[in-house]
Amino acid sequence: MALTGMREVLAQSLQELMEQDERIIVMDADLATANGTFGLRKIFPDRAIDVGISEANMASMAAGMSAYGMKPFIVTFTAFASRRICDQLAISCSYAKQNVKIIATDAGVTAQTNGGTHMSLEDIGIVRSIPGTVVLDMVDGIQLKKALPVIHEYKGVVYVRMVRKETPDVFDESYEFNLFKGTKVKSGKDLTIIASGIMVHEAIMAEAELKEAGIDAEIIAIHCIKPIDQDIILESARKTGKVITLDNHNIHGGLYSAVTEVLSEKYPVHVKGIGIKNHFGEVGSTRFLMEKYGIAKEDIVREAKILCGN
Structure with a gap:
């Protein structure tokens, strides 16, 4: 099976969506280089933002932006996208019925040498327990590429769990993504x-x-x-x-x-x-x-x- 770099697919897909919809804002918490989204700042300097190491603040900012009609995507490691911002996801985003997309990278054991503090083995359970959320675990880069435009169109809180680096392709280009169907x-x-x-x-x-x-x-x-x-x-x-x-x-x-x-x-x-x-x-x-x-x-x-x- 071929290998696809997931963060490269993420960055390219977000760039294409941002070119189509000027309401999309991408926010990172000091991990844009690690997650592959750093290049978006050069293309969209006003819409690709680094908030620093302040993930809870990033989630609150995303909720506020959503309240004003923007479409925020926040990108960070799974541990920081779930454990660290659980209250903000629950109250500022989901309870307030905001349109926020959370891209959570380094899923499970794929965090590898980042170790236990950066390796979330409980993030799905955390986000699943919050009312109103949609929780996804991406299979490969082809699925991610097909999924992101659909996720963009869905209004609500969507948690997208994915590998950050290369992963084997399971699907091919004929694959059709359906948000809620296995x-x-x-x-x-x-x-x-x-x-x-x-x-x-x-x-x-x-x-x-x-x-x-x-x-x-x-x-x-x-x-x-x-x-x-x-x-x-x-x-x-x-x-x-x-x-x-x-x-x-x-x-x-x-x-x-x-x-x-x-x-x-x-x-x-x-x-x-x-x-x-x-x-x-x-x-x-x-x-x-x-x-x-x-x-x-x-x-x-x-x-x-x-x-x-x-």
């Missing part, structure tokens, strides 16, 4: 694997090994964790009767929680959650951390075989 990446009859973000690629790699073991796995890519696509989850669960969820996030509050909330009420089946279990992050490569926390391809294959009785 995607069936592969059909299968024995087991449903539901994944978001970088875990979709991990599911694809695991599926190849499961096929050799005689397990026909269905793969569902969920980019919109709130509100989640109940129809695609229920359709697949009814067919296979067994579900595994894959989180680059704490097992509490993320995709596993969202999926089991649907299935426990509407179609109870056995669901195995693969995700971070009660840990803070630490320094390490993405692959090292995935293996340490039990969310790598090998862990998916092992748990799938157990679930299927192999």
